Amino acid sequence: AVQANGHAAGVMVTASHNPKEYNGYKVYWGNGCQIIPPHDEGIASAIEANLALWERPSAEAVAAGEVPGVFDSLPSVADGYYAALADGLRFRGGGKSGAASPRAPLVAYTPLHGVGGPW
Known part of the structure; x- marks a missing residue:
């Protein structure tokens, strides 16, 4: 979907039969592949700088x-x-x-x- 729509990145929620504590997400870059350094560190820094909850649209x-x-x-x-x-x-x-x-x-x-x- 990231490549098909020309997006800069995409997020996919992941889960299994396990409880919600084990759920997570994967981030895909504009090339359709999962992120690698240095993008992962930049995203982690942005998350740390934005820990206050936002209003959900x-x-x-x-x-x-x-x-x-x-x-x-x-x-x-x-x-x-x-x-x-x-x-x-x-x-x-x-x-x-x-x-x-x-x-x-x-x-x-x-x-x-x-x-x-x-x-």
């Missing part, structure tokens, strides 16, 4: 483009991402997702500690 304001510097990339990349993902799947019978398949894949989505979106 509403989802509606973000969706309307009313929050400078904040962009929800999901609507612009989700369809292409899912199409590429489906194109790479192999189904029983050897065909790709567009070919007739005897059985569709089964998917289980389990965001046990609530970090998943409303999917």
